[in-house]
Amino acid sequence: MDPAELQRHLPELVQLNAIIDRGSRWLRCDTVLQVQAGQHSLPVHVLELGSRKPRVPVFGLFGGVHGVERIGSQILLAWLHTLVERLHWDESLHRRLEQMRLVIMPIVNPGGMWRRSRCNPNGVDLMRNAPIDAMGKVPFLIGGHRLGPWLPWYRGRRGAPMEAEAAALVRVVQERIQCAPFSMTLDCHSGFGRRDRLWSCYARSHRPIAHIGEIYALRQLMERTFPHLHPYLIEPQSVNYTTHGDLWDYLYDSAVDNHQERIFLPFTLEMGSWLWVRKNPRQMLDFLGYFNPVIGHRHHRVLRQHIPLLEFLSAATGNFDRWVPLPKQRHDMTREAIQLWFDQPRDAGIYPPTRTDL
Numbered sequence: 001m002d003p004a005e006l007q008r009h010l011p012e013l014v015q016l017n018a019i020i021d022r023g024s025r026w027l028r029c030d031t032v033l034q035v036q037a038g039q040h041s042l043p044v045h046v047l048e049l050g051s052r053k054p055r056v057p058v059f060g061l062f063g064g065v066h067g068v069e070r071i072g073s074q075i076l077l078a079w080l081h082t083l084v085e086r087l088h089w090d091e092s093l094h095r096r097l098e099q100m101r102l103v104i105m106p107i108v109n110p111g112g113m114w115r116r117s118r119c120n121p122n123g124v125d126l127m128r129n130a131p132i133d134a135m136g137k138v139p140f141l142i143g144g145h146r147l148g149p150w151l152p153w154y155r156g157r158r159g160a161p162m163e164a165e166a167a168a169l170v171r172v173v174q175e176r177i178q179c180a181p182f183s184m185t186l187d188c189h190s191g192f193g194r195r196d197r198l199w200s201c202y203a204r205s206h207r208p209i210a211h212i213g214e215i216y217a218l219r220q221l222m223e224r225t226f227p228h229l230h231p232y233l234i235e236p237q238s239v240n241y242t243t244h245g246d247l248w249d250y251l252y253d254s255a256v257d258n259h260q261e262r263i264f265l266p267f268t269l270e271m272g273s274w275l276w277v278r279k280n281p282r283q284m285l286d287f288l289g290y291f292n293p294v295i296g297h298r299h300h301r302v303l304r305q306h307i308p309l310l311e312f313l314s315a316a317t318g319n320f321d322r323w324v325p326l327p328k329q330r331h332d333m334t335r336e337a338i339q340l341w342f343d344q345p346r347d348a349g350i351y352p353p354t355r356t357d358l
Contacts (some may be wrong), residue, residue: 001040008115010105012064012073016045019077023049023084035111037121042110042166046172049083049104050097060103060177060185061310062169065126065247066120068114071271071302072188076106078303079310095139100318103176103343107163112350116288120165123149124156127164127243128158130250134204134242144244155245162258166247174250182263184319186313188249191291194278196230198309199237199268202248206238208342210256213330214265216337221296221323222312229312230305236269236341267313269306277304 007014020029026049033044050056063073083102086093111121119125128144138144144155156163162170177183193200200215209215220235237246248266255264276283276293284291293299316323325333 003209010107010110010333011079011230012070013042013110014114015077015081015332015334016106019080020045020047023080023087024168024268025086027084032172033164034166035109035121038091039055040114044108044110044168045102045106046176047080047106048101048176051099052101054179055181055338056100056321057317058101058103058177058184059314060105060142060151060173060183062105062108062185062187064107064113065165065169065187066189066291067109067115067117067178068153068288069118069188069190070113070288071190071273071292072269073106073113073297075188075303075306075310076104078105079307080106080305084286085102088254089095096318098316098322100314101180101307102314103172105169105172108169111165118152119149119154120163124163125275126163126166126169127247128153129163130170130244130247131162132204132245132253135207135250136242136243137318138242138299138348140160140245143242154308169247173301174254177257178251178259178262180262182293182324184267184313184317186267186269188269189270190273190275192270193272194275195233197240197268197270198232198269199240199327200235201237201246201248201252201266203237203241203259206248206342208236209252211263211265212236212337212341213325213334214263216333216340217325217329218265218316219325220333221316226308226312229308229350229353233308243332271302271306299300 003297020027028048030046032042032046034045035042061076063076109120109126112119115121134143139150141153144153145151146155147282148154177185202209224231252266254263255262273291276298277290280295283294293302
């Protein structure tokens with residue numbers, strides 16, 4: 001592929017390749033998929049960093065699931081760049097990584113990014129593509145539909161296999177992340193509202209998940225440790241809306257069904273790009289401007305302000321046994337979480353329900 005063309009259409013992949021070269025002593029890189037975008041074949045890379053031991057905690061990071069939300073991939077690449085540079089001189093980072101593992105999939109949907117499209121080259125929204133339905137009604141269109149790929153949020157044909165990119169993400173999580181006694185993931189998105197939100201699952205139901213107590217404990221830990229951190233709104237996604245086909249719901253279900261003795265906490269960073277548009281309305285002249293900061297100083301600020309979050313979540317994963325609540329604490333934190341986020345009588349139950357409820 002012409003390097004100039006790659007730099008023009010997918011500079012994030014150019015940056016990723018440079019990071020892989022620079023960190024080749026420590027990064028373990030696999031190409032888990034090749035995606036066709038027109039005449040071009042684009043790789044989907046997965047990087048691992050840290051211990052190879054199967055019983056260490058794992059922190060997984062994902063970006064570029066929606067091709068127009070490039071800032072998510074850019075944040076992961078900025079942090080990965082910093083990690084690689086620190087590995088050249090920071091012995092404390094080496095010791096920390098001996099006790100945990102990072103799994104990073106920075107560009108899940110390179111075909112969508114190449115085409116400047118939310119969906120993949122087949123017109124499917126990967127975050128509506130999992131074979132699960134919401135428990136109740138969802139918002140029209142935005143909650144996922146099967147009308148056709150000419151509309152956004154298309155789920156794909158009923159009964160069809162998951163799209164290759166979605167299936168690759170699921171394999172990576174199930175084979176490399178959920179094997180750990182404790183694992184956490186962060187999927188980076190943009191485009192909802194004017195505030196930056198840290199969403200926990202569930203997207204398919206208004207009911208609390210089984211690990212809502214752990215979610216609440218992590219929220220308390222972050223607020224105690226970093227009272228002056230960028231003000232994230234931490235909440236379950238269903239507080240805002242529900243959807244069909246969410247990949248993280250599907251993966252959480254598989255973890256609860258198959259690995260009840262382990263803890264798997266998936267989060268989504270939903271950056272409020274409407275704030276960027278409000279401050280610079282000219283961004284609306286470019287479709288990518290609805291989802292990404294365009295002005296240089298604002299772009300740099302966004303990259304900077306989320307690095308502490310990645311550092312915190314990484315440290316919390318590596319030290320999970322020091323903050324995950326014990327049974328008595330867990331009961332109290334579950335009750336407090338339900339009071340905070342689920343104040344309706346219909347939400348009093350804890351997911352997963354019995355199979356007769358599905």
